[in-house]
Amino acid sequence: MSDDKWLYEISSKKKLFDLNFKELWRYRDLLFLFVKRDITTVYKQTILGPLWYFIQPLFTAVVFTLIFNNLGSIQTGGVPPFLFNLAGITAWNYFKECLTKTSSTFTTNQGIFGKVYFPRVIMPMSVTISNLLKFGIQLLILISFYIYYHMSGVAIAPNSYLFLFPVYVLMMALLGLGLGMIISAFTTKYRDLNVVIGFAVSLLMYLSAVPYPVSEARSKFPDYVANLVEYNPLTQIIEGFRFMVLGTGTFTWFGFAYTLLICCFLFFVGLIIFNRTEKNFIDTV
Amino acid sequence: MGVILKAENISKQYRLGLVGTGTLSHDLNRFWYRIRGKQDPYLKIGAANDRSAAATENYVWALRDINFEVQRGEVLGIIGKNGAGKSTLLKILSKVTSPTTGVIKTKGRIASLLEVGTGFHPELTGRENIYLNGAILGMSKAEISAKEEEIVAFSGCQMYIDTPVKRYSSGMRVRLAFAVAAHLEPDILVIDEVLAVGDAEFQKKAIGKMQDISKTDGRTVLFVSHNMAAVKNLCTRVIVLEHGMVSFEGQTEEAVDVYLQGQQFKEPIDLLSRTDRLGNGNILFSQVRFINENGHVVTDVVSGRPITIELELKKIRPVNYAKFFVGVAFLDKTQQKTVSFLSDEMGTDFTFAETTDVIRLVIPNLYLRAETYSITLQLSDDGAKRSGFVDLIEHAATLNVLGGDIWEVGNVNRSGNFAIFPGTFQ
Numbered sequence: 001m002s003d004d005k006w007l008y009e010i011s012s013k014k015k016l017f018d019l020n021f022k023e024l025w026r027y028r029d030l031l032f033l034f035v036k037r038d039i040t041t042v043y044k045q046t047i048l049g050p051l052w053y054f055i056q057p058l059f060t061a062v063v064f065t066l067i068f069n070n071l072g073s074i075q076t077g078g079v080p081p082f083l084f085n086l087a088g089i090t091a092w093n094y095f096k097e098c099l100t101k102t103s104s105t106f107t108t109n110q111g112i113f114g115k116v117y118f119p120r121v122i123m124p125m126s127v128t129i130s131n132l133l134k135f136g137i138q139l140l141i142l143i144s145f146y147i148y149y150h151m152s153g154v155a156i157a158p159n160s161y162l163f164l165f166p167v168y169v170l171m172m173a174l175l176g177l178g179l180g181m182i183i184s185a186f187t188t189k190y191r192d193l194n195v196v197i198g199f200a201v202s203l204l205m206y207l208s209a210v211p212y213p214v215s216e217a218r219s220k221f222p223d224y225v226a227n228l229v230e231y232n233p234l235t236q237i238i239e240g241f242r243f244m245v246l247g248t249g250t251f252t253w254f255g256f257a258y259t260l261l262i263c264c265f266l267f268f269v270g271l272i273i274f275n276r277t278e279k280n281f282i283d284t285v
Numbered sequence: 286m287g288v289i290l291k292a293e294n295i296s297k298q299y300r301l302g303l304v305g306t307g308t309l310s311h312d313l314n315r316f317w318y319r320i321r322g323k324q325d326p327y328l329k330i331g332a333a334n335d336r337s338a339a340a341t342e343n344y345v346w347a348l349r350d351i352n353f354e355v356q357r358g359e360v361l362g363i364i365g366k367n368g369a370g371k372s373t374l375l376k377i378l379s380k381v382t383s384p385t386t387g388v389i390k391t392k393g394r395i396a397s398l399l400e401v402g403t404g405f406h407p408e409l410t411g412r413e414n415i416y417l418n419g420a421i422l423g424m425s426k427a428e429i430s431a432k433e434e435e436i437v438a439f440s441g442c443q444m445y446i447d448t449p450v451k452r453y454s455s456g457m458r459v460r461l462a463f464a465v466a467a468h469l470e471p472d473i474l475v476i477d478e479v480l481a482v483g484d485a486e487f488q489k490k491a492i493g494k495m496q497d498i499s500k501t502d503g504r505t506v507l508f509v510s511h512n513m514a515a516v517k518n519l520c521t522r523v524i525v526l527e528h529g530m531v532s533f534e535g536q537t538e539e540a541v542d543v544y545l546q547g548q549q550f551k552e553p554i555d556l557l558s559r560t561d562r563l564g565n566g567n568i569l570f571s572q573v574r575f576i577n578e579n580g581h582v583v584t585d586v587v588s589g590r591p592i593t594i595e596l597e598l599k600k601i602r603p604v605n606y607a608k609f610f611v612g613v614a615f616l617d618k619t620q621q622k623t624v625s626f627l628s629d630e631m632g633t634d635f636t637f638a639e640t641t642d643v644i645r646l647v648i649p650n651l652y653l654r655a656e657t658y659s660i661t662l663q664l665s666d667d668g669a670k671r672s673g674f675v676d677l678i679e680h681a682a683t684l685n686v687l688g689g690d691i692w693e694v695g696n697v698n699r700s701g702n703f704a705i706f707p708g709t710f711q
Contacts (some may be wrong), residue, residue: 011388030420117380
């Protein structure tokens with residue numbers, strides 16, 4: 001019997017890119033069942049249920065408006081500061097949720113990963129998809145406030161770039177997922193990153209132009225900080241999102257293109273590292 | 286027929302001690318060797334997997350050079366003591382972890398069942414969990430839908446199927462989980478000890494289902510268990526693992542004997558050194574002796590002859606002698622209880638034990654056939670209740686029963702793990 005008839009092999013050898021798309025496709029039902037599980041179980045035994053999704057961005061937007069716009073007198077270019085902040089926070093939250101939830105994939109799922117095999121990448125993917133629901137709910141709040149401000153006579157209107165909206169959501173997902181997978185791979189052995197991620201994410205928000213527009217950063221920050229903020233791909237996403245929705249800020253096709261490139265790059269790096277880790281992580285976790 | 290799975294030189298190395306200090310430096314060192322195209326320096330070292338030996342190295346080989354082949358349609362048993370490497374082997378087979386060296390080649394899809402109910406979500410209903418668990422085990426939604434009714438019927442949980450699993454009893458959860466797993470249709474099924482759960486009726490059902498899977502459906506099963514009766518029942522061939530290596534491979538009966546020979550204790554008369562005991566330790570069994578009809582201490586007895594089991598006690602703290610309870614059980618090679626002496630049902634008053642350190646169990650005729658039995662001792666001061674455990678030692682000693690001549694007609698009686706007692710045909 002010749003060896004080439006074997007269906008597959010289990011060995012220690014690692015290829016650089018070892019993702020088996022055929023296998024992933026076979027497990028597509030599992031992906032949807034995980035998403036369904038996350039969505040149906042999240043409100044169980046809470047009193048306010050999905051209301052919690054409203055409360056967090058609203059309060060954050062109020063606090064940001066008070067501190068940055070009233071106290072810090074940051075200019076938001078004609079857009080009501082509250083709406084400006086809400087838009088930034090809505091976009092940021094989706095990225096943040098994807099990143100923090102996927103970055104603990106291996107440690108939170110070690111029980112199930114230790115007992116049964118399925119393509120591990122299903123887990124972070126399902127998290128990213130089920131977070132879309134939360135993002136959608138928060139988007140509804142943004143839209144309702146948007147209509148409210150529009151009715152009360154504020155001159156805001158989405159512009160034609162709105163057709164890029166799905167691409168922006170995809171970029172946020174890819175970036176959050178990519179970074180999350182890289183971090184999750186390292187936390188299996190070195191738990192230090194778990195500690196770092198908690199405060200790093202909230203600090204990163206301030207470097208990603210969430211509570212202020214890039215133009216303010218240009219005029220008030222020292223140059224090297226302003227550059228850091230402006231060329232941060234997250235800034236590009238947040239700023240682009242606000243631009244298409246509120247018509248404030250800047251949009252360049254160059255910024256859009258390199259952000260998309262970085263997102264895809266980080267996603268693939270994350271995928272590769274994640275796949276290399278999944279083989280042996282159970283021994284070190 | 287034909288080979289469906291082949292393991293070649295499978296080894297698995299683990300690091301002893303904590304992952305932490307030194308991890309990074311070892312990782313960097315490994316990386317340094319790898320980019321220069323050399324072999325991992327830590328693969329050359331490593332101790333054999335002997336749990337009781339002192340740790341002399343930082344690395345241990347949980348498995349070392351395992352080779353075997355599995356034929357299509359075969360039920361292969363894998364047995365071995367705790368820590369012999371069974372679970373590691375299963376983890377490698379089910380792709381949970383990869384081997385350090387070696388390769389496993391297979392011609393079929395492997396589904397593994399290292400635990401029942403993996404991924405059950407307590408908030409979801411039984412039906413939803415059937416789908417989730419089935420998908421985790423590798424079934425597609427369509428496959429599960431087609432078998433849904435069958436699974437529900439097999440589990441015997443129809444009434445609760447739309448109730449969240451968190452309201453289930455643990456037995457029901459196991460039934461549902463096993464029902465899902467039993468309806469998997471992989472080419473190779475890997476099973477670890479899942480039969481050790483559920484009530485007797487369900488265990489019987491589970492074993493029957495597994496026999497169906499292998500015999501009727503012709504699927505290949507790899508089965509790991511400590512339950513020798515189940516292994517004998519199911520397996521066609523057995524591999525015995527010892528210290529991470531294959532110590533025996535062959536027919537089931539022979540392999541089970543080899544395994545059990547290795548497990549027998551060499552006159553463990555002194556019991557104080559035993560640490561694998563349960564109970565509060567107010568009194569310890571310090572010695573056990575078998576005394577034959579001539580008053581000699583022995584390890585063998587001829588079937589049908591008298592034997593006295595002397596238990597010596599070491600009293601550490603006072604206990605309640607009014608509710609004193611002693612249990613002595615004989616277990617056969619498959620760990621099945623053959624005979625037990627329970628003082629509460631025998632009505633023994635143990636108040637005398639307050640003034641003596643030796644308790645005797647006098648058996649006028651040992652009506653057991655020739656076999657090796659192991660003796661489990663139990664002492665309690667609250668009747669037979671678990672709460673009152675003072676001392677409990679499993680396999681405290683082994684007693685060899687030799688073939689006798691119960692009917693005194695000049696024939697040596699047959700051996701076996703069952704009783705033999707007088708009686709005549711008329």
